[in-house]
Amino acid sequence: MAAPLTLLLIVAVTIRAALFRSSLAELIAERVEVVSPITAWKRVVEGLALLDLGVSPYSGDVFHETPLIIYMFHFLVDYAEITFMTFVFGALCVCICFFFIYLSLMPFQFRKQKFALEADRYPMDSLELIRSPKEMYYVPLKVAMFYLLNPFTILSCVAKSTCGLNNAVLALFFLSTIKGNVLLSAIFLCLATYQSIYPITLCAPAMLYFMQRQYIPVNFHRVSFWWFIVQYLFMYLGSLFVLICLSFFLLGSWDYLPSVYGFILSVPDLTPNIGLFWYFFAEMFEHFRLFFLCVFQINVFFYTIPLSIKLKEHPVFLIFMQLAVISIFKSYPTVGDVALYLAFLPVWSHLHRFLRNIFLVSCVLLACSALFPVLWHLWIYAGSANSNFYYAITLLFNVAQILLVSDYFYAFLRREHHLTNGLYLKRKDGSEATLILK
């Protein structure tokens, strides 16, 4: 396990180092699919230059990073490449740790399932659905491969997009959640929320995971349930409050609040990206702008409660679903966000037999990734296409992502159904049954 992992790390470092040194690095750093107005490295350098000139970086509309990032890069700007590679590997190593731990939990789950089987809770023919530790042995390596060798991650790292930082913090949050450390989990989640608001929806799966681990039943009438929620929220909101006050003292003003959070929520900058917001608000009638802005932003947050209710027994899958919803529907998505939840897919490799659209989805994703630069060039440089071409590919890419996520959700729910009801279902007259959603 260690040897293939080391080999993988060496290959990944080599690819990134080679790309950093080549002339492609500048080209990639300007691609709109890889960097957004929030995460671009050029804007971080601009913010530092404004700070040197004595002007507040938030007095203009170019810089939208948090004050902690300014101060971190103030010291690290000369070592930017190494910093970003560290973040990528940090994220990755953390993911691996997470899976080692998950792996160590597997015997626990396996025993639980075997016990349930013997207690006749599961029908006999669902035995083949249960995962054995042997099957799960190579999952961490596969996750590592999916994340490190994913072209999206490589592009994001070479472009020095601060999305890599966000991914690293989220990975640390997973690690501390899985390990059971409530305080660290709250702190890392708070750091992720501080940078971009959307990870706040990951509070719910984190709390559900801890409650499952500490055997607190998820019941609204139980005191222990509410007490745990109060504890977690207190830690989370407390660290968020500390971070916000620290940022105020770093720069001496509250200017950063409208520049960072106001910017993410009100979407004034319509630079094209792979998301749905830019063209929609470029073509929106002024009268309805606020209404649709609210609708689109609520769309990211409101899946939390229904998904938590449905998936309260499976918080890890809930984290995956939440991450996917955030990456698809956030206001300035980049391929780095997509790469984060794509890295989770090997964990659910046992769901492959129930996936319905995986071939179509992967073909569409590959085709769109290839077409993005082509149509951008045709619109911006050649002048022979217009913005509608790029917008169409954006729509297709998002539809493919939605199909992918809902397909995995369907497969997960179907496996759960088969686990309790048996794998080979028969109708009343003995013929093979078809399962539908009703």
Place this chain on the structure above:
Amino acid sequence: MSFGNTPVAPFIQALVIPLHSGDIYASFQFRTLWDTDFMRENKVSHYRLFPKSLGQVISKFSVRELHISFTQGYWRTMQWGQPFIPSPPGAELWVWFQDSVTDVDATWKELTNVLSGIFCASLNFIDSTNTVQPSASFKPLGLGNVTDHSFLRYATLPREIVCTENLTPWKKLLPCGSKAGLAVLLKSEKLFHSSFHSQAVHIRSVCQDWQCKTTSWELRQTLNSVFDLHNSGQTKREWSLFKMFSRTLTEACPLASSSKLYIDITDNPQGEQFELSPATSLLSQAVVLGDRRTFSVYDLTQETTFGTVRSLNLLIRWKSNEGEMLRPLLHAERYVAGYGLQTGEIHTLMYNNHPYRSFPVLLLDSVPWYLRLYIHTLSVTSKGKDNKPSYIHYEPSKDRVKPHLLEMLIQLPPNSVTEVTVQFERALLKWTEYPPDPNHGFYVGSSVISSLVPSTVAMHTNSTRERPLFSSFFPCKEESSYFVRIYTEPLLVNLPTPDFSMPYNVICLTCTVVAVGYGSLYNLLTRSFQIEEPNPGLAKRIANVIRRMRGVPPL
């Protein structure tokens, strides 16, 4: 009720300079003085020769200084030399307000709307997205030592077109109108046939005497035109007042205390370059733009000027093609580099043509917010080496609120070219923010380069001495240098455009994608798996319905 104002009669002068390329540069200046101090008196109603509309503007908006210019065409410094009153293409307005103004932005907005009505120009397009507060470039040209730049506002409209509708109200402000004196020549059909046309109004307060015990308001109206040899379809290199303006002069304005026509004959001392007729014996010398120049003077208040035919038609006929033009010491160019609609670079080139002296220049750049400047890419190089500016004042833009403001003090080494480059990124705007012809592009206003250029001749620092109007516009504080302001070209930049025919389609398609996500997740969340019961045939279903009605169990 008399306020005891002593009206000072206007001063009218015109200057005709034959340019080396065969073109003619005609500059008209009309000056009216107004003795009043409405700081002490609350109501002013005695205007006499000062136009009432402008007097009311000054008193209502507490204006200390006002400069407005409308220009058509671009001044070619390398072919025509330095202009007397420089102006950028389009409309330019800069105003210093008095200290008593509490809300400068609201006053500025009202002032632009009122001026828009007075001059029949679309100055109402001036708003916070194209107004800046320069910190060093636009010091007051009149009296008063001010340090608080929050009372200064500067705006340009590079897209503004000048036409007859702007000339007519401008002429109405003159004491004699366009009925007598030099203003008779200002007819629009010939004036707008020129290569360059600029009309301006400058209001400031000046000293009346050497000790400056009393001040008065000065209104200067200037009009500069350059008539092109080729544009007017001439074959011979010959100019006359009739050819330029299709009018001749018949009398001076009776209200004017002085009305003179100056022809620059510095390059023609013995008449070998061109011939001037009718001849005149009056000569005048003045130090203008750092050079001592000689002028032939025609005094229109004298009857003898008009001769027996009672009209003056000046004729200038070229005899030879030789002679070198004096190269202007300071010259600038600006252009946009790069390709595609994503990024670009603005390059400003400043030429210092002095053989051994270096001098500092103040560069003011106001770039609209939709071209996002990256100040960390700013580079200033002279002769290939880095030239660090000694003073940089940068105000970054805020989307849809204010533009970028960049002011730098750069020392130009002698006989060199200094290049200032800065990269920018083009923004995608909302579909309603594009002008009617979006693929024409967006205009970026001219850069302003202000400098004290070393002069070869000692300049006069006494501002109240009698001297020609064209040499007393910019105040002169020292003898060894003179103030010069040059404007670069405006830029025309294309921005990426969305498809304007598709707002409804885009809203529908995007909402469809969001609905696809919502629909699939809703299905998976609210429904559960069930075994599918096969659908019975139509006959069986009808039978079941009848059986249910009878109360019998179904098939």
